[in-house]
Amino acid sequence: MALLLRKERLDDFLQSLDGQLAAPVRLEHGEVHFAINPPVEQILQDSDYVNSTISPVALLFPQTEVLFKFKLNGKPQIELPKEPKPLIIFGIRSCDVAAMRYLEMFFSRKFIDTPFVERAEKTTLISVACQRPGRNCFCPCCAGGPFLEEGHDLQLVDFGDAFLVEVGSEKGMRLIYARGQFFEPAPYELNEQRNKLAEETLQKFEIASHMGTGVRKLTSRAVSDELWRMMAARCIECGGCAFVCPLCTCFDVVDHSLPCSSNGVICGWRERCWDCCQFAGYSMEAAGVNPRPDKVSRFKRRFYHKLSYFYMEMDGRVGCVGCGRCIQVCFGVVDMPAVVNTLREEKLLGARLR
Amino acid sequence: MEQGLGEFGERRAIVLAYVNCMWGECGMASQEFFQPLWNGRNLYEPVLARIVEVADETPDVKTFTLELDGGAIDYLPGQFAEVSVFGVGEAPFGISSSPTWTKRTGYIQVTVRAIGRVTNALHRLKVGDYVGVRAPLGNGFPVEHAEGKRVIIVGGGIGLPPLRSLLNYMLDNRERFGKITVLYGARTPADRVYKGELEEWERREDLEYLDTVDIADEEWQRLGKRVGVVTTLFPILDEQSPIDPPNTVAFVCGPPIMIHFVIIELEKRNVPDENIISTLERHMKCGVGKCGHCAIGHKYVCTDGPVFSWAEMKELEWMCAEPAV
Numbered sequence: 001m002a003l004l005l006r007k008e009r010l011d012d013f014l015q016s017l018d019g020q021l022a023a024p025v026r027l028e029h030g031e032v033h034f035a036i037n038p039p040v041e042q043i044l045q046d047s048d049y050v051n052s053t054i055s056p057v058a059l060l061f062p063q064t065e066v067l068f069k070f071k072l073n074g075k076p077q078i079e080l081p082k083e084p085k086p087l088i089i090f091g092i093r094s095c096d097v098a099a100m101r102y103l104e105m106f107f108s109r110k111f112i113d114t115p116f117v118e119r120a121e122k123t124t125l126i127s128v129a130c131q132r133p134g135r136n137c138f139c140p141c142c143a144g145g146p147f148l149e150e151g152h153d154l155q156l157v158d159f160g161d162a163f164l165v166e167v168g169s170e171k172g173m174r175l176i177y178a179r180g181q182f183f184e185p186a187p188y189e190l191n192e193q194r195n196k197l198a199e200e201t202l203q204k205f206e207i208a209s210h211m212g213t214g215v216r217k218l219t220s221r222a223v224s225d226e227l228w229r230m231m232a233a234r235c236i237e238c239g240g241c242a243f244v245c246p247l248c249t250c251f252d253v254v255d256h257s258l259p260c261s262s263n264g265v266i267c268g269w270r271e272r273c274w275d276c277c278q279f280a281g282y283s284m285e286a287a288g289v290n291p292r293p294d295k296v297s298r299f300k301r302r303f304y305h306k307l308s309y310f311y312m313e314m315d316g317r318v319g320c321v322g323c324g325r326c327i328q329v330c331f332g333v334v335d336m337p338a339v340v341n342t343l344r345e346e347k348l349l350g351a352r353l354r
Numbered sequence: 355m356e357q358g359l360g361e362f363g364e365r366r367a368i369v370l371a372y373v374n375c376m377w378g379e380c381g382m383a384s385q386e387f388f389q390p391l392w393n394g395r396n397l398y399e400p401v402l403a404r405i406v407e408v409a410d411e412t413p414d415v416k417t418f419t420l421e422l423d424g425g426a427i428d429y430l431p432g433q434f435a436e437v438s439v440f441g442v443g444e445a446p447f448g449i450s451s452s453p454t455w456t457k458r459t460g461y462i463q464v465t466v467r468a469i470g471r472v473t474n475a476l477h478r479l480k481v482g483d484y485v486g487v488r489a490p491l492g493n494g495f496p497v498e499h500a501e502g503k504r505v506i507i508v509g510g511g512i513g514l515p516p517l518r519s520l521l522n523y524m525l526d527n528r529e530r531f532g533k534i535t536v537l538y539g540a541r542t543p544a545d546r547v548y549k550g551e552l553e554e555w556e557r558r559e560d561l562e563y564l565d566t567v568d569i570a571d572e573e574w575q576r577l578g579k580r581v582g583v584v585t586t587l588f589p590i591l592d593e594q595s596p597i598d599p600p601n602t603v604a605f606v607c608g609p610p611i612m613i614h615f616v617i618i619e620l621e622k623r624n625v626p627d628e629n630i631i632s633t634l635e636r637h638m639k640c641g642v643g644k645c646g647h648c649a650i651g652h653k654y655v656c657t658d659g660p661v662f663s664w665a666e667m668k669e670l671e672w673m674c675a676e677p678a679v
């Protein structure tokens with residue numbers, strides 16, 4: 001089913017939505033950020049931005065989050081965080097929608113990660129298909145975009161003065177049913193034009209990452225130790241790639257506490273915060289043993305995790321959506337496409353040869 | 355995990371998870387997952403537990419007996435618990451009591467060596483103090499696999515807690531298992547845990563018990579007991595009760611280096627890889643397969659392990675191109 005949403009009705013539509021609205025805005029130094037309930041006039045239009053610096057999946061899996069609070073006074077008392085409010089993410093890009101679905105799968109595998117899954121259940125994704133990919137984007141290589149065929153609740157395709165609205169889920173359907181007044185049926189030709197737009201967009205990408213080759217090379221262990229060493233030597237272990245990667249889920253857990261009254265009562269909280277498998281302390285055990293003591297083994301771990309078929313069996317898809325954020329942050333040019341293409345060529349590539 | 359569910363079975367839920375993949379079968383796929391098995395509403399919310407007894411095992415090892423709020427839990431030998439000292443943190447410990455003992459008493463036990471922040475804070479706690487517990491976690495030992503077979507339990511130092519759980523479980527279900535042999539090695543006599551129980555095992559008729567220490571003290575020498583690493587017990591075994599490879603299941607826990615050499619001894623005696631059962635230790639945080647710290651290859655030690663057969667470990671090593679043990 002396809003519908004049309006006229007742009008002059010967009011503001012009213014957004015304001016009619018229940019719950020918090022997250023939408024892309026431009027901060028004063030130029031970076032794009034998903035803000036909660038921003039003034040409607042500041043919300044960026046499709047052609048105004050490529051994507052946000054930090055993926056909006058961070059709204060569901062934030063950099064630090066309190067797992068529970070406690071009060072120690074005799075028998076400890078535990079207080080859980082409040083249930084999350086409904087959230088609508090407007091303007092999320094295709095790659096980040098794909099990332100969100102991956103995280104949902106990961107966080108509900110075997111055990112349900114309560115904080116994430118509770119939020120995900122109450123989150124609706126209204127994505128805007130990309131027609132101007134950025135210079136670091138390579139989503140077509142990872143089934144992550146630029147137009148979505150699945151995964152979105154609603155997907156908007158910009159047609160100048162109106163959006164073509166595509167419904168991808170029941171959640172999206174319900175949202176529209178309750179607000180029929182904003183929509184009109186889309187003319188049939190628009191569908192054809194949409195497919196043409198999607199095709200044209202595919203021609204605009206500047207880089208490619210041959211994920212399939214990477215998967216095969218790693219899974220069959222066809223990569224020489226020498227090549228691993230050369231690539232790992234370039235990594236400065238800053239953890240930037242993991243922190244911007246919308247699919248990286250590793251976290252650390254820490255307790256904090258302080259006296260909260262004069263009679264010895266202690267108050268505190270346990271929080272989780274993003275962690276990164278490239279850090280030496282990540283796998284260090286208490287007795288001082290470290291199963292991945294050197295940079296090469298940690299570097300290998302990162303790419304095996306994202307690309308090896310055995311690992312993907314668990315997560316169901318390659319651990320990359322092609323958003324290109326790691327390219328932006330990696331000082332050593334050992335981001336995803338650089339590594340994949342190095343594996344493919346079997347020699348270290350220069351910065352320009354992604 | 356499945357076997358351990360017991361009365362908690364009804365908490366299991368089936369959902370439809372959205373699967374988006376590159377390799378053919380895409381679309382909706384049904385996925386099974388578990389609610390927390392403990393009382394917490396939240397996966398990370400521990401259940402409060404009161405310390406009812408603290409026993410000194412060695413100068414740096416204590417066994418804590420815990421009474422859980424909301425009653426006893428059902429578990430398998432080899433599963434572990436995440437124990438919290440509020441304000442300090444949480445750490446994983448093998449449950450050292452047996453499920454059969456828990457059924458009788460309502461308590462669970464963990465045996466802890468003071469080695470870092472959480473473990474030292476635990477050691478400072480006293481009877482009546484509270485900790486948090488998330489348990490049972492991990493897969494546990496494949497006890498059915500050992501049914502009707504000869505069982506060899508090899509423990510090194512502080513590796514004994516999960517094996518103690520297993521052994522006591524087997525002794526409570528003695529008729530289900532064949533001959534049971536326990537080999538225990540420690541650095542010094544003082545480093546041995548559960549000393550009272552060791553003596554009892556030594557006295558039992560339905561159990562073969564051999565122990566050794568790396569460095570003897572005077573008392574040990576006076577008694578004329580064995581000195582040497584745990585692998586020196588194997589030649590003795592060969593003489594007094596030789597291993598019948600296909601009908602033998604070995605359970606091995608201890609420091610990685612000990613596991614390594616014990617596996618070599620077992621392989622020399624043709625025990626099949628599937629029958630050599632051991633545990634892997636990794637840095638853990640969440641215990642539920644989310645934080646990533648314990649991952650080795652495509653497995654998470656906290657949910658796919660900590661118990662693995664030697665066959666599985668070898669496969670893992672190949673797949674992730676790094677050593678497991």
Ligand SMILES: Cc1cc2nc3c(=O)[nH]c(=O)nc-3n(C[C@H](O)[C@H](O)[C@H](O)COP(=O)(O)OP(=O)(O)OC[C@H]3O[C@@H](n4cnc5c(N)ncnc54)[C@H](O)[C@@H]3O)c2cc1C
Nearest residue numbers: 285286445446447448465466467470471472473636637638
């Ligand atoms: C499945 C399993 C069963 C275990 N069973 C026992 C047992 O029965 N008895 C016992 O004494 N010890 C056991 N350990 C080891 C025990 O978990 C560590 O000694 C403990 O985590 C150290 O925590 P700490 O805070 O005192 O040390 P710190 O060095 O201060 O460590 C800080 C944090 O790092 C993590 N960490 C550090 N080392 C380890 C490690 N080796 N394993 C897992 N997480 C670690 C923990 O989250 C810990 O809170 C077990 C470990 C695992 C994985």
Ligand code: SF4
Nearest residue numbers: 095130133137139145
């Ligand atoms: S990677 Fe694809 S979906 Fe993501 S911002 Fe770039 S073009 Fe859009």
Ligand code: FES
Nearest residue numbers: 640641645646656
């Ligand atoms: S301990 Fe967190 S994933 Fe295993």
